[in-house]
Amino acid sequence: MSVLPPVRRDRIVGELPQCFKKEASLHLRTSFHPKVVSACQEQRTGTVGRFKISKIIVVGDLSVGKTCLINRFCKNTFDMNYKATIGVDFEMERFEVLGVPFSLQLWDTAGQERFKCIASTYYRGAQAIIITFDVNNVVSLEHTRQWLQDALKENDPSSVQLFLVGAQKDLSSPSQYALIEKDALKVAREMGAEYWAISSLTGENVKEFFFRVASLTFESSVLAELEKRRARNIGDVVRINNNDNNLYLTTKKRKSKCCQ
Amino acid sequence: METLESGTEAQLFWRQRAATLSRAHVYCMARSLGSELQAMQERCGPEAVSALVPQVVRLLELLEEFCGTQEDLLLRAAHSLPRQGEERSQSSQELMQNLLEAQGQNRALQSQLSDLQEENQKLLFQLAESQSQKDSVIRKETEVMLKLKEVVDRQRDEIRAKTHEIYCKNKDTEALQEQLDRFLRMNEDLRRKLAVVQAQLKSNLEKKADLETLLQAKQSEMERLAKSRAAEIPSSITIQESAVLSQDEQKGVESGTDTKQPLFTKEDVKQILQERNELKTNLFLVQEELAYYHRELLNEQRTPALLLDAMKSAIKKQRKKIKAKMLGISEDVDSCSDEDDGSWLQTSGSDCVDSRPQESKIKSLFGLWYRNSREVTVPDSAGIWEIIDPQEVKQAEEDEHTSTKD
Numbered sequence: 001m002s003v004l005p006p007v008r009r010d011r012i013v014g015e016l017p018q019c020f021k022k023e024a025s026l027h028l029r030t031s032f033h034p035k036v037v038s039a040c041q042e043q044r045t046g047t048v049g050r051f052k053i054s055k056i057i058v059v060g061d062l063s064v065g066k067t068c069l070i071n072r073f074c075k076n077t078f079d080m081n082y083k084a085t086i087g088v089d090f091e092m093e094r095f096e097v098l099g100v101p102f103s104l105q106l107w108d109t110a111g112q113e114r115f116k117c118i119a120s121t122y123y124r125g126a127q128a129i130i131i132t133f134d135v136n137n138v139v140s141l142e143h144t145r146q147w148l149q150d151a152l153k154e155n156d157p158s159s160v161q162l163f164l165v166g167a168q169k170d171l172s173s174p175s176q177y178a179l180i181e182k183d184a185l186k187v188a189r190e191m192g193a194e195y196w197a198i199s200s201l202t203g204e205n206v207k208e209f210f211f212r213v214a215s216l217t218f219e220s221s222v223l224a225e226l227e228k229r230r231a232r233n234i235g236d237v238v239r240i241n242n243n244d245n246n247l248y249l250t251t252k253k254r255k256s257k258c259c260q
Numbered sequence: 261m262e263t264l265e266s267g268t269e270a271q272l273f274w275r276q277r278a279a280t281l282s283r284a285h286v287y288c289m290a291r292s293l294g295s296e297l298q299a300m301q302e303r304c305g306p307e308a309v310s311a312l313v314p315q316v317v318r319l320l321e322l323l324e325e326f327c328g329t330q331e332d333l334l335l336r337a338a339h340s341l342p343r344q345g346e347e348r349s350q351s352s353q354e355l356m357q358n359l360l361e362a363q364g365q366n367r368a369l370q371s372q373l374s375d376l377q378e379e380n381q382k383l384l385f386q387l388a389e390s391q392s393q394k395d396s397v398i399r400k401e402t403e404v405m406l407k408l409k410e411v412v413d414r415q416r417d418e419i420r421a422k423t424h425e426i427y428c429k430n431k432d433t434e435a436l437q438e439q440l441d442r443f444l445r446m447n448e449d450l451r452r453k454l455a456v457v458q459a460q461l462k463s464n465l466e467k468k469a470d471l472e473t474l475l476q477a478k479q480s481e482m483e484r485l486a487k488s489r490a491a492e493i494p495s496s497i498t499i500q501e502s503a504v505l506s507q508d509e510q511k512g513v514e515s516g517t518d519t520k521q522p523l524f525t526k527e528d529v530k531q532i533l534q535e536r537n538e539l540k541t542n543l544f545l546v547q548e549e550l551a552y553y554h555r556e557l558l559n560e561q562r563t564p565a566l567l568l569d570a571m572k573s574a575i576k577k578q579r580k581k582i583k584a585k586m587l588g589i590s591e592d593v594d595s596c597s598d599e600d601d602g603s604w605l606q607t608s609g610s611d612c613v614d615s616r617p618q619e620s621k622i623k624s625l626f627g628l629w630y631r632n633s634r635e636v637t638v639p640d641s642a643g644i645w646e647i648i649d650p651q652e653v654k655q656a657e658e659d660e661h662t663s664t665k666d
Contacts, residue, residue, distance in 0.1 A: 006555075053582070053585050053586060055588070086529065086533070087529055087530070087533040088533060088537075089536075090537065090540065090586075092544045092586070105586055115529075117526065118526065118529055118530055118533065121530070122588075124588065125588055136456075136459070136460055136463065137460055138453060138456050138457065138460070171463070176456065176459065179452055179456060180456065
């Protein structure tokens, strides 16, 4: 029995969604980690099973389409008019991955420079960083490095997952797109990020992308949880051993005393 | 030394008169001649004396024979002297004649010998001359050879230098080619970028034109709005958003009478955002809860009011946790409670849901509207979650706000 109702039927993930480009992906495994699968089957997911939220932050230059991307996925809407995001905004999206409820909290940050100081206070504690750029704007791609650097100041680079997303693909001709994709793949490889190209207008790849994000963050969360538990168990064992040693020592002492 | 001695001895023999010449003398002469010829052969090669040797040998043989016959004659004469006393005059005359003959022969031989010696001398001279000529030729040849060698060496060095030069040149061309390739690539890259930037520029210009027209329309609209609501506090969200200013702008709400729009500081914006996030979180939770109850209703699983009440508070507690997670606030009492499995089933007395700031900025901005809404507020009906519609959810929210404020 849970407070939360069952998740929407189109937010259920049964199999690991595949990456967009093999050249720049977080990993190339075709299915979930076997440990994760067995943990989910045996309901050993710990906090993940109860109510786990992964914080995702979306950063990038102004007007590249961060808000539109989130709105397309969460609300299935698209607004042609540009409206700057003030500071930050967020949307909740609930999933069910391998039968386990899992929520993504998508933080939409302002791209405008004057809001950066406010938006950056929301960077902390992210599990994944989605760095967005406009595929029709080379400069926005160049700025992604700076955005990543700023976002990583507040996060642990070893545990956070990175996604490089090229938006507004519908506005780019195939030849133009092919050109920028080459550069984008290079940048993604350098960052260690997974590359995706989407269109919020047509909805191309939007759902696939967020499903991938949800699956990968879920996987890493469960793995981290399992690791934590394992570490705790090991701690127990060590403690018991310590006790044993103490006992041994004391008996020895006693013995020696006896001998004297 | 020996040869020299024999030479002087031989010279003595050479001075013998023809009558006293004996075989031994001839042998001595032959020896000295032999050694002489030997020396000559060593000096001038075997060809120089090869023609001479048989002649000399023949001459010496003749001389030996002559001496032999003379001695025989002498011995016989000595033997026959006592016996043939009477024939002495006759035989002495004969002897005299023989002697004269022999002397004549000897003289002839001697002249022949001197001729030969002369010839020998001449040949030796010629030999020396030819030798010197040969030497000079060899010298010239070696000189020419040396010159040639020098020339060859020089040419070889030149060739080596040229080869090295060619190698260097090749290297240079390779490097240049590489550079050229790089430049070509760079050029291509730049051209590509230029094309992209140009396309962008075009689209940006279009966008700019669009935006300008939009801006003009907005400005005229704003002016109209400002005029129409000169004294009122603006309540539309869009004006608020456009009016948000960065920190370097003036603090406070109003800067003058010319603009009726309120100005915000960074702190204000932060606070407003915080509130908005909280409200949104609440909205999310309430919506989820609503969906939950909807489901319950659809399933027609009615639960007693008492249990519902208990559940409600438990749900609120869990909501608090979820909210803390969503807003990134550290949970206060039972933080990171992975272990307390059934905690949410335990009913807790505290019904405080939200820890919101004392003074709501949004509310102060919407003061007028809020005052009205507060009057409309319906008291919270606990336990009757069955009758839920969005309107009521909103009201419940507002109620919570007001209650916490009071």
